[in-house]
Amino acid sequence: xxxxxxxxxxxxxxxxxxxxxxxxxxxxxxxxxxxxxxxxxxxxxxxxxxxxxxxxxxxxxxxxxxxxxxxxxxxxxxxxxxxxxxxxxxxxxxxxxxxxxxxxxxxxxxxxxxxxxxxxxxxxxxxxxxxxxxxxxxxxxxxxxxxxxxxxxxxxxxxxxxxxxxxxxxxxxxxxxxxxxxxxxxxxxxxxxxxxxxxxxxxxxxxxxxxxxxxxxxxxxxxxxxxxxxxxxxxxxxxxxxxxxxxxxxxxxxxxxxxxxxxxxxxxxxxxxxxxxxxxxxxxxxxxxxxxxxxxxxxxxxxxxxxxxxxxxxxxxxxxxxxxxxxxxxxxxxxxxxxxxxxxxxxxxxxxxxxxxxxxxxxxxxxxxxxxxxxxxxxxxxxxxxxxxxxxxxxxxxxxxxxxxxxxxxxxxxxxxxxxxxxxxxxxxxxxxxxxxxxxxxxxxxxxxxx
RNA sequence: GCGCCCAUCGUCUAUCGGUCAGGACAUCAGGUUUUCAUCCUGGUAAGCGGGGUUCGACUCCCCGUGGGCGCGCCA
Numbered sequence: 001x002x003x004x005x006x007x008x009x010x011x012x013x014x015x016x017x018x019x020x021x022x023x024x025x026x027x028x029x030x031x032x033x034x035x036x037x038x039x040x041x042x043x044x045x046x047x048x049x050x051x052x053x054x055x056x057x058x059x060x061x062x063x064x065x066x067x068x069x070x071x072x073x074x075x076x077x078x079x080x081x082x083x084x085x086x087x088x089x090x091x092x093x094x095x096x097x098x099x100x101x102x103x104x105x106x107x108x109x110x111x112x113x114x115x116x117x118x119x120x121x122x123x124x125x126x127x128x129x130x131x132x133x134x135x136x137x138x139x140x141x142x143x144x145x146x147x148x149x150x151x152x153x154x155x156x157x158x159x160x161x162x163x164x165x166x167x168x169x170x171x172x173x174x175x176x177x178x179x180x181x182x183x184x185x186x187x188x189x190x191x192x193x194x195x196x197x198x199x200x201x202x203x204x205x206x207x208x209x210x211x212x213x214x215x216x217x218x219x220x221x222x223x224x225x226x227x228x229x230x231x232x233x234x235x236x237x238x239x240x241x242x243x244x245x246x247x248x249x250x251x252x253x254x255x256x257x258x259x260x261x262x263x264x265x266x267x268x269x270x271x272x273x274x275x276x277x278x279x280x281x282x283x284x285x286x287x288x289x290x291x292x293x294x295x296x297x298x299x300x301x302x303x304x305x306x307x308x309x310x311x312x313x314x315x316x317x318x319x320x321x322x323x324x325x326x327x328x329x330x331x332x333x334x335x336x337x338x339x340x341x342x343x344x345x346x347x348x349x350x351x352x353x354x355x356x357x358x359x360x361x362x363x364x365x366x367x368x369x370x371x372x373x374x375x376x377x378x379x380x381x382x383x384x385x386x387x388x389x390x391x392x393x394x395x396x397x398x399x400x401x402x403x404x405x406x407x408x409x410x411x412x413x414x415x416x417x418x419x420x421x422x423x424x425x426x427x428x429x430x431x432x433x434x435x436x437x438x439x440x441x442x443x444x445x446x447x448x449x450x451x
Numbered sequence: 452g453c454g455c456c457c458a459u460c461g462u463c464u465a466u467c468g469g470u471c472a473g474g475a476c477a478u479c480a481g482g483u484u485u486u487c488a489u490c491c492u493g494g495u496a497a498g499c500g501g502g503g504u505u506c507g508a509c510u511c512c513c514c515g516u517g518g519g520c521g522c523g524c525c526a
């Protein structure tokens with residue numbers, strides 16, 4: 001018999017009780033991807049069980065915990081639509097409660113005052129770890145056990161009178177009625193202490209689930225230097241929240257089988273802690289981007305337009321862009337936009353001057369006789385209407401007139417008109433660009449051509 | 452150093468003792484397309500090593516090896 005039976009745990013089955021989980025970030029000015037992933041799992045778990053998802057701001061570090069930093073957390077959650085069910089609890093406001101708990105432990109001889117000498121000035125309050133083994137059944141890692149001799153007493157109130165993380169955390173969880181704690185792997189070792197605290201405070205311990213870390217290619221914790229690491233960065237780079245949510249949910253969890261792309265409703269109904277892996281997962285930006293492009297491609301055009309307006313706002317060319325033209329370009333480029341921030345293919349539609357890709361120019365316009373070929377094309381296009389079909393016919397005529405196979409003229413035209421060798425269909429592009437711009441650019445491009 | 456945890460294609464994963472070890476990203480080769488991308492078809496690619504248990508092990512156990520986490524008056 002292990003001692004774990006002596007510790008009161010909340011009932012095992014989530015169905016017979018109302019689930020209350022929490023996301024408890026310390027506001028630092030940014031929300032790390034690993035943290036938000038913990039929030040996602042908590043949220044999915046709560047929604048799956050019809051429970052409550054709560055928010056607790058661990059703002060005990062007064063230096064860093066500015067209102068702006070708190071807002072960053074709120075923004076991240078709102079952006080991903082991880083809604084919480086009760087007003088946020090601010091840990092800094094719970095101090096009396098924390099200290100009262102410490103006093104109670106002191107009274108019960110479960111904690112003691114001590115002057116540790118070191119940097120401390122005066123006495124701090126130390127929690128007395130029970131002299132026996134502690135074990136608990138982690139929902140993802142299984143039975144975890146720690147021997148008594150590996151568990152040391154620890155400080156719960158500093159000599160300056162401020163409560164330490166462990167105390168605050170447990171006291172708040174009790175006050176908030178938390179039933180399941182779903183958090184990062186790095187907290188596993190703390191759990192033994194926390195369980196002892198729950199017991200000492202005569203509260204049933206919640207069920208624990210420790211999520212594997214998100215790591216980089218070197219197996220180290222994923223950080224800013226490995227690419228985007230904060231929620232805000234993903235947003236800036238133009239990832240769609242549904243795609244990021246989907247991708248992050250798949251990091252360490254899988255519904256089984258081949259399911260990958262899922263709506264949030266599907267994830268909610270499929271989610272379960274026992275399908276969470278216990279090995280670390282490596283972040284793969286390429287897969288995220290691929291998933292994102294799928295989401296972008298399938299969203300309603302109006303939604304795409306709305307977001308592209310937002311993402312292009314900082315570009316000068318977009319500020320004065322004709323709304324109708326903007327919409328037509330969006331229609332042309334939606335399926336080739338992996339992330340909202342990728343606007344290279346947009347720019348030339350809205351500018352008078354275009355920049356030519358040197359390599360593309362050399363390869364196409366640099367061909368002998370190209371100046372005459374373009375002049376012929378320009379003549380044919382001048383006579384054409386600017387519908388897609390009309391343009392295609394005109395280009396075919398121009399190709400024939402220059403003794404070129406059908407299609408051989410397309411790339412030179414593309415480079416002449418857009419400056420680039422890649423892009424949407426050339427007929428569609430010219431149609432959207434319109435007669436005036438197309439013809440002007442063709443004329444201009446002649447100067448870049450070989451004789 | 453001590454304690455704990457982890458280990459399937461390059462990456463994310465499926466598999467709950469019996470599978471030609473499946474899917475996705477990436478990659479390669481074809482095809483479609485007016486370019487690129489998309490899309491379609493196909494290919495390369497995995498059970499860390501060694502012992503057990505079992506008729507049978509990726510799956511269970513043990514020992515290695517490798518990696519991670521923890522060991523604060525940080526959170």
